[in-house]
Amino acid sequence: MSEIILSINAGSSSVKISVYRVSEAKSQIQTQLAEAVVEGLTAPPAKLKYTRGDKKIRGKELEDISTQEDAFRYILDHLTDDEGLTELKNKNDIRFTCHRVVHGGDYPRSQVIDKETYHHIEALSDLAPLHNAPALSIVRAVADILPHAKNIAYFDSSFHNTIPEYISTYPIDQSIAKKNGLRKYGFHGISYSFIVQALSAHLGKPSEELNIVALHLGSGASACCIKNGRSHDTSMGLTPLAGLPGATRSGSIDPSLMFHFTHSAGKPSRSSSEKLHITQAEEILNKNSGWKSLTGTTDFGYISSSDRYEDQLAFHIFVDRITNYVAPYFTKLNGKLDALVFAGGIGEKGDKLRTAVVDNVKCLGFALDAKKNREEMKHVVSDITADGARYKTLVVQTDEQLEMARGVIEDKDRFVGKR
Numbered sequence: 461m462s463e464i465i466l467s468i469n470a471g472s473s474s475v476k477i478s479v480y481r482v483s484e485a486k487s488q489i490q491t492q493l494a495e496a497v498v499e500g501l502t503a504p505p506a507k508l509k510y511t512r513g514d515k516k517i518r519g520k521e522l523e524d525i526s527t528q529e530d531a532f533r534y535i536l537d538h539l540t541d542d543e544g545l546t547e548l549k550n551k552n553d554i555r556f557t558c559h560r561v562v563h564g565g566d567y568p569r570s571q572v573i574d575k576e577t578y579h580h581i582e583a584l585s586d587l588a589p590l591h592n593a594p595a596l597s598i599v600r601a602v603a604d605i606l607p608h609a610k611n612i613a614y615f616d617s618s619f620h621n622t623i624p625e626y627i628s629t630y631p632i633d634q635s636i637a638k639k640n641g642l643r644k645y646g647f648h649g650i651s652y653s654f655i656v657q658a659l660s661a662h663l664g665k666p667s668e669e670l671n672i673v674a675l676h677l678g679s680g681a682s683a684c685c686i687k688n689g690r691s692h693d694t695s696m697g698l699t700p701l702a703g704l705p706g707a708t709r710s711g712s713i714d715p716s717l718m719f720h721f722t723h724s725a726g727k728p729s730r731s732s733s734e735k736l737h738i739t740q741a742e743e744i745l746n747k748n749s750g751w752k753s754l755t756g757t758t759d760f761g762y763i764s765s766s767d768r769y770e771d772q773l774a775f776h777i778f779v780d781r782i783t784n785y786v787a788p789y790f791t792k793l794n795g796k797l798d799a800l801v802f803a804g805g806i807g808e809k810g811d812k813l814r815t816a817v818v819d820n821v822k823c824l825g826f827a828l829d830a831k832k833n834r835e836e837m838k839h840v841v842s843d844i845t846a847d848g849a850r851y852k853t854l855v856v857q858t859d860e861q862l863e864m865a866r867g868v869i870e871d872k873d874r875f876v877g878k879r
């Protein structure tokens with residue numbers, strides 16, 4: 461019997477699902493059978509991208525798909541209806557479903573989703589308003605459609621457990637901070653973990669010796685200072701709102717700003733429910749800010765190539781805010797750096813953005829090869845460094861689904877026997 465892993469990555473604007481077959485003999489991932497992505501949930505109509513071997517669908521427009529749960533159900537139907545994907549004919553062969561859960565609070569590693577973990581993740585929903593509840597809607601759908609699969613949660617926050625206390629502590633009343641768990645958690649950790657492994661293989665260096673300034677730039681964007689293969693600092697905080705701006709997020713602003721923006725900042729937002737309590741301030745800063753508020757679109761590919769005033773402004777804001785992290789993280793690493801890494805949808809495809817960011821930090825010893833930077837990135841790690849530059853600049857096609865599936869294989873013994 462073949463064993464199948466379904467790896468599900470619910471982002472704020474997309475759902476990405478990869479299907480893997482595990483080799484029984486060696487207990488390792490044998491093949492990626494298919495990958496399906498529904499993207500553009502914040503820039504409708506959502507679009508489907510699908511790859512199974514040579515079979516490709518590129519950007520099929522979808523009607524009535526607006527939530528991560530819609531996207532999950534659509535993808536699962538698509539996978540099981542694909543005549544060529546014989547491995548999924550018997551849904552019972554899906555042994556594990558991995559779920560990217562953005563906020564895992566104090567969980568230091570992946571967990572089987574049982575009643576207790578489910579409720580714990582649910583309790584953290586207010587701290588990741590664009591992410592945890594949608595991920596749980598997919599967990600419920602899996603329990604409904606694939607009752608034989610074991611659900612495992614992989615947390616974006618776990619990778620950042622190594623951040624020193626003096627960095628993760630906010631200078632506020634510590635009795636309240638401790639009681640309410642108010643500290644820097646950090647996110648995109650599954651992606652950063654993938655980046656460390658990918659660079660270790662690419663540079664032929666043990667991961668514990670790698671120092672990286674990594675930028676995961678997608679719908680949500682963050683920077684991470686990776687010291688000796690571990691997270692030392694990151695730009696997101698208690699919630700994924702802090703740090704860099706994103707598709708619909710403001711990123712860091714003066715904390716007093718909201719009280720001057722609206723008098724009802726602290727009132728419950730209309731999208732609050734019994735299970736999700738967010739204020740109007742949180743709603744505005746998470747859902748109605750960022751590129752959407754400045755330009756009317758969340759499509760950063762469009763923004764980057766447009767010469768409209770507001771698109772250029774958004775572009776320059778992003779470049780400026782990213783630069784605000786690269787230089788300090790470089791100094792935190794004492795200039796002993798293996799690479800500056802770009803990843804995530806914008807990091808991987810945004811050649812103009814990479815050019816502008818690297819140009820801002822050229823005094824530190826970074827420079828791009830213009831031709832390599834413009835080319836399509838065909839490998840997991842692409843080197844776009846100019847000849848003679850002191851430090852490497854790399855583009856990594858990050859793969860959170862693969863990182864989670866590898867985790868399942870590694871930790872299988874811990875999961876088996878527990879539902």
Ligand SMILES: Nc1ncnc2c1ncn2[C@@H]1O[C@H](COP(=O)(O)OP(=O)(O)O)[C@@H](O)[C@H]1O
Nearest residue numbers: 471473474678679680759760761805806809810
């Ligand atoms: N050619 C491009 N140049 C710059 N940004 C792009 C390009 N194509 C897509 N993007 C952007 O990538 C982002 C999505 O990144 P991704 O990491 O897939 O998002 P998510 O956070 O949902 O996982 C979107 O903002 C999209 O506009």
Ligand SMILES: CC(=O)OP(=O)(O)O
Nearest residue numbers: 471472647678680700
């Ligand atoms: C943590 C986060 O912001 O994730 P995403 O970029 O997938 O929305």
Ligand SMILES: [Mg+2]
Nearest residue numbers: 471472678679
């Ligand atoms: Mg993402």
